[in-house]
Amino acid sequence: MNEMTTIKTSPKDWETDQEVRWCPGCGDYAILKAVQRTMPELGVRPENTVFISGIGCSSRFPYYMETYGFHTIHGRAPAVATGVKLANPELDVWIITGDGDALSIGGNHTMHILRRNLDCQILLFNNEIYGLTKGQYSPTSRVGTRSPSTPFGSVDRPATPCSFALGSGARFVARGIDTHKSLPSVLKAAHAHKGASFVEIYQNCIVYNDDVFAPFTEKKAAPEGQIWVEHGSPVLFAGGTKGLALDHQNLRLHVVDVADGDWQAAGVIVHDETNRGLAQMLIDYAPGEGGPVVLGVIYNSPRPTFDSAVIEQNEAAAKGKKPDLQSLISKGQTWQVTKEPHAL
Amino acid sequence: MASAARELTPREASAHPAPEAVVVRFAGDSGDGMQLTGGQFTLSTALAGNDLSTFPDFPAEIRAPQGTTFGVSAFQINFGSTAIETAGDEPDVLIAMNPAALKTNSPSLKAGGLIIADEGEFTARNLAKAGYPDGVNPLHDGSLAKWQVISFNISQLTMDAVKPFGLGNKEALRCKNMWTLGLALWMFDRPREPIVDWLKGKFSKAPVLADANIAALNAGHAYGETAEIGGPMKQHHIDPAPAEPGLYRTVTGAESISFGLVAGAQLAGLPMFFGGYPITPASAILHHLSRLKEFGVTTFQAEDEIAAIASAIGASYAGSLGVTSSSGPGVALKGEAMGLAIMTELPLVIVNSQRGGPSTGLPTKTEQSDLYQAVYGRNGDAPMPVIAARSPADAFECAIEACRIATQFMTPVMLLTDGYIANAAEPWKVPDMSGYEPFPVSFKTDLPAEGEVLKPYARDEKLARPWIKPGTPGLLHRIGGIEKQVDTGHIDYAPANHQRMTDIRKDKVDGIANHIPDQEIELGNATGKLVIVGWGSTFGPIHQAVRRARRKGLDVSHVHIRHIWPMPKNLGDLLRGFDKIIVPEMNTGQLKTVLRDQFLVDAKPLNKVSGQPFRIAEIEAAIEAALA
Numbered sequence: 001m002n003e004m005t006t007i008k009t010s011p012k013d014w015e016t017d018q019e020v021r022w023c024p025g026c027g028d029y030a031i032l033k034a035v036q037r038t039m040p041e042l043g044v045r046p047e048n049t050v051f052i053s054g055i056g057c058s059s060r061f062p063y064y065m066e067t068y069g070f071h072t073i074h075g076r077a078p079a080v081a082t083g084v085k086l087a088n089p090e091l092d093v094w095i096i097t098g099d100g101d102a103l104s105i106g107g108n109h110t111m112h113i114l115r116r117n118l119d120c121q122i123l124l125f126n127n128e129i130y131g132l133t134k135g136q137y138s139p140t141s142r143v144g145t146r147s148p149s150t151p152f153g154s155v156d157r158p159a160t161p162c163s164f165a166l167g168s169g170a171r172f173v174a175r176g177i178d179t180h181k182s183l184p185s186v187l188k189a190a191h192a193h194k195g196a197s198f199v200e201i202y203q204n205c206i207v208y209n210d211d212v213f214a215p216f217t218e219k220k221a222a223p224e225g226q227i228w229v230e231h232g233s234p235v236l237f238a239g240g241t242k243g244l245a246l247d248h249q250n251l252r253l254h255v256v257d258v259a260d261g262d263w264q265a266a267g268v269i270v271h272d273e274t275n276r277g278l279a280q281m282l283i284d285y286a287p288g289e290g291g292p293v294v295l296g297v298i299y300n301s302p303r304p305t306f307d308s309a310v311i312e313q314n315e316a317a318a319k320g321k322k323p324d325l326q327s328l329i330s331k332g333q334t335w336q337v338t339k340e341p342h343a344l
Numbered sequence: 345m346a347s348a349a350r351e352l353t354p355r356e357a358s359a360h361p362a363p364e365a366v367v368v369r370f371a372g373d374s375g376d377g378m379q380l381t382g383g384q385f386t387l388s389t390a391l392a393g394n395d396l397s398t399f400p401d402f403p404a405e406i407r408a409p410q411g412t413t414f415g416v417s418a419f420q421i422n423f424g425s426t427a428i429e430t431a432g433d434e435p436d437v438l439i440a441m442n443p444a445a446l447k448t449n450s451p452s453l454k455a456g457g458l459i460i461a462d463e464g465e466f467t468a469r470n471l472a473k474a475g476y477p478d479g480v481n482p483l484h485d486g487s488l489a490k491w492q493v494i495s496f497n498i499s500q501l502t503m504d505a506v507k508p509f510g511l512g513n514k515e516a517l518r519c520k521n522m523w524t525l526g527l528a529l530w531m532f533d534r535p536r537e538p539i540v541d542w543l544k545g546k547f548s549k550a551p552v553l554a555d556a557n558i559a560a561l562n563a564g565h566a567y568g569e570t571a572e573i574g575g576p577m578k579q580h581h582i583d584p585a586p587a588e589p590g591l592y593r594t595v596t597g598a599e600s601i602s603f604g605l606v607a608g609a610q611l612a613g614l615p616m617f618f619g620g621y622p623i624t625p626a627s628a629i630l631h632h633l634s635r636l637k638e639f640g641v642t643t644f645q646a647e648d649e650i651a652a653i654a655s656a657i658g659a660s661y662a663g664s665l666g667v668t669s670s671s672g673p674g675v676a677l678k679g680e681a682m683g684l685a686i687m688t689e690l691p692l693v694i695v696n697s698q699r700g701g702p703s704t705g706l707p708t709k710t711e712q713s714d715l716y717q718a719v720y721g722r723n724g725d726a727p728m729p730v731i732a733a734r735s736p737a738d739a740f741e742c743a744i745e746a747c748r749i750a751t752q753f754m755t756p757v758m759l760l761t762d763g764y765i766a767n768a769a770e771p772w773k774v775p776d777m778s779g780y781e782p783f784p785v786s787f788k789t790d791l792p793a794e795g796e797v798l799k800p801y802a803r804d805e806k807l808a809r810p811w812i813k814p815g816t817p818g819l820l821h822r823i824g825g826i827e828k829q830v831d832t833g834h835i836d837y838a839p840a841n842h843q844r845m846t847d848i849r850k851d852k853v854d855g856i857a858n859h860i861p862d863q864e865i866e867l868g869n870a871t872g873k874l875v876i877v878g879w880g881s882t883f884g885p886i887h888q889a890v891r892r893a894r895r896k897g898l899d900v901s902h903v904h905i906r907h908i909w910p911m912p913k914n915l916g917d918l919l920r921g922f923d924k925i926i927v928p929e930m931n932t933g934q935l936k937t938v939l940r941d942q943f944l945v946d947a948k949p950l951n952k953v954s955g956q957p958f959r960i961a962e963i964e965a966a967i968e969a970a971l972a
Contacts, residue, residue: 016822018834018835045817046820047814047815047816047817047818047819047820048814048815050814052658062822062824063822063824063835065822066820067820068814068815068820068821068822069821069822069823069824070658070661070688070822070823070824071822071823071824071825071826072654072657072684072824072825073654073680073681073683073684073825076650076651076654076681078651079646079647079650079651079652079654079655079658080654080655080657080658080661081658082644082646082651082655082658083617083619083644083654083655083656083657083658083659083660083661083662083664083666084658084659084661084662084814085658085662086617086642086644086655086659087615087617087642087658087659087660087661087662087663087664088662088663088813088814088815090815091662091814091815108647108648108651109647109650109651109654111647112646112647112651310642310644313637314637314642317637317638318637318638321638322638323610323638323639323640325603325606325607325610325639325777326776326777326778328603328606328636328639329593329603329774329775329777330591330593330774331593332593333387333390333391333538333593333594334591334592334593334774335390335391335393335591335592335593336590336591336592337393337587337588337589337590337591337592338589
């Protein structure tokens with residue numbers, strides 16, 4: 001996003017008159033509310049904001065945001081967004097996608113938009129299932145997921161979205177939960193980061209994959225199941241009674257108990273969001289692997305964006321040249337015919 | 345040597361007329377630099393004022409095994425003092441740099457034509473690689489008797505010429521193509537200066553290479569001048585071709601399309617965004633445009649064909665003229681995105697440089713087999729205008745026309761060209777840009793009237809919807825690939841609405857026929873016994889064949905269609921004015937089928953899918969057979 005005159009809006013200003021058509025109880029409602037609550041805090045103008053999506057339940061999102069919106073085709077939102085941003089870098093571009101859209105059919109585009117570092121926010125709603133096509137397993141579904149296409153359980157290993165992002169060269173990687181109160185602050189950080197900001201949002205599909213994240217999202221599981229990281233703060237959870245420390249011998253993170261709040265004595269690490277190696281370890285600390293899930297801004301280390309580099313080069317290459325088409329086509333090895341033609 | 349039948353001029357009727365057109369084919373190993381040699385000979389020929397047409401014919405492999413027949417790269421040029429419209433049926437002169445080049449190219453050589461062969465390369469090893477039986481050397485076994493053969497050791501002569509520069513053997517032999525070019529320049533009395541200048545520029549960082557190549561060029565030229573070979577190896581002079589006064593240059597289709605797209609964007613008053621993915625033979629357009637940033641051109645080499653078109657659609661949505669280009673396989677990948685552009689009614693130009701198919705097919709060979717793909721190749725009822733260029737020079741006009749239709753009607757437009765047009769060069773009278781009527785785009789910025797709702801899918805008199813750029817205050821709306829409600833553009837699955845929107849999309853594209861020129865007749869009468877209907881790069885051979893047949897008194901006309909979809913309004917009546925219709929195409933009969941479907945006429949196919957352009961004689965024979 002670009003520097004813009006801060007303007008005052010309310011969440012209501014970001015709602016459209018369109019009837020929201022997700023299933024009752026879908027996690028997407030909570031994410032929509034969180035985004036609509038976040039937008040006023042960013043001080044941006046609705047008309048300079050574009051929501052671009054692919055195909056899937058999540059990709060209906062743009063219809064419900066009172067901004068410009070483009071509901072494109074399956075997997076291709078990053079490519080459309082690249083054209084939009086390069087054509088008008090003043091626009092604030094948000095990409096809404098899902099686990100199938102971003103990591104299966106559109107995996108290639110997700111990789112390249114992150115590698116190029118196009119200035120935009122990418123919100124990946126991960127529900128570990130294909131909802132819109134009625135419940136087939138997805139590239140993030142866990143091994144053994146029973147679905148219409150895998151009645152005996154899926155046998156392929158899932159992708160880890162944040163790991164994919166980091167491996168693709170993303171400079172901002174964060175995680176959130178659809179219904180969690182911290183989602184707006186994650187979205188704000190994503191918006192503040194100049195470049196491709198990748199946010200994985202655990203989103204509950206109430207119809208086809210209900211409660212798949214419950215082991216760490218349920219109220220009573222949350223303290224032990226969620227580790228919210230913050231730059232410069234110790235990585236603590238369970239009300240400060242536990243933390244993550246580095247097992248130097250094996251170069252991996254492990255959980256340590258913190259007695260009397262003395263996290264330093266317990267060897268708890270301090271989160272450094274610019275440390276890529278640490279980010280990788282935090283991401284890998286994932287459910288299904290026996291540990292709690294790391295959430296919040298995991299990696300944030302900006303570098304120049306693709307759009308700014310393209311514009312800079314366009315301007316440098318055009319500098320001092322006149323866009324004179326007549327002279328362009330008259331250039332090169334030319335010859336002049338002066339005589340009148342004679343009949344053939 | 346004349347390629348066109350016509351009445352003899354007094355000069356030609358004299359005992360030793362100068363030839364009016366000559367076809368020369370340079371053939372060698374793909375590492376021998378034949379395309380470069382041909383390109384430079386073309387330049388020199390254009391500067392000498394001849395009309396010309398070229399046909400680069402090269403293998404798909406970058407470096408096929410040396411000396412093999414499938415590694416042969418050839419460049420054919422037809423040049424003369426009269427109008428030249430094809431690269432020539434049969435070469436008059438074949439320059440063969442090795443046995444494989446001789447073997448693959450001599451069959452097309454005109455009887456009595458001249459073969460110049462590099463004897464130094466006709467070693468036992470190279471002969472075997474070319475597939476000649478043990479102990480057989482075509483230069484000595486009389487198998488080339490119907491042609492005139494001159495052979496000398498070009499390799500050795502080149503080595504001798506560049507000796508003073510101390511190059512290694514391999515580098516020295518690389519100058520062979522310049523030696524050959526020097527000889528060809530002498531044979532046809534062409535100036536060497538432009539080549540010398542070009543070499544100096546090309547090797548400005550390695551002056552010794554420039555000097556060695558110039559020395560080889562001069563040595564080849566001097567050889568022609570001084571060697572006492574006599575006989576067929578004589579100097580020819582081809583007079584300049586008559587042409588309209590004006591400034592000329594040579595242009596390839598890839599160049600002219602790039603220029604035309606820039607011109608189209610300028611006439612529309614828009615910046616251009618080009619999303620492309622490398623593919624033969626379309627990549628050259630991406631290369632040309634990427635150098636034209638001062639014209640407001642942004643080029644983006646995308647991660648794949650789909651991203652290339654999707655980014656162009658995004659750019660169009662944001663207010664640029666989105667353009668993408670590819671060849672058949674890539675266009676297939678873009679199909680779904682074309683549907684999105686049709687559904688969201690955004691301007692977009694898709695250039696298809698056709699090549700032999702299906703699948704990977706013949707990447708470097710020409711074909712016209714993507715017409716069905718262009719007209720019909722999408723899911724759903726997805727009408728899209730299609731325009732086809734007939735020649736490198738014509739591609740400039742077609743590119744402008746594609747931009748005009750895309751922006752005026754808010755629609756994707758397919759521009760068909762092919763490998764032949766993309767790579768071939770022809771003289772081009774540089775157009776006066778002030779003669780083109782601008783078609784400026786106006787974005788919608790005015791707010792709906794009090795009590796009115798915003799209608800992003802309202803229609804103007806052409807049935808085009810307004811173009812609203814993101815960033816415009818007060819006109820926020822959402823678009824997408826789901827069926828749109830009439831006027832408001834909201835999602836709407838209602839049966840009656842889908843019927844109406846489908847009708848509107850069809851009527852909009854059909855209505856373009858009211859805004860394009862009537863179909864003209866290229867040659868011949870507006871009614872008669874036979875009409876030859878063509879499209880695309882078959883223009884040259886069809887035109888020449890019809891011209892020859894008419895000079896023999898046959899009642900035949902030539903119609904060449906630029907607007908493939910929608911077709912010109914008068915085309916049906918025009919075709920019905922002829923007893924017979926023949927449609928020559930480099931496919932198995934695609935335009936033929938469309939014509940039958942659209943007009944219920946008995947169009948007959950004439951097909952060729954060998955990867956080579958039609959020869960004039962092939963079409964001429966079909967005309968004669970039809971009128972016999």
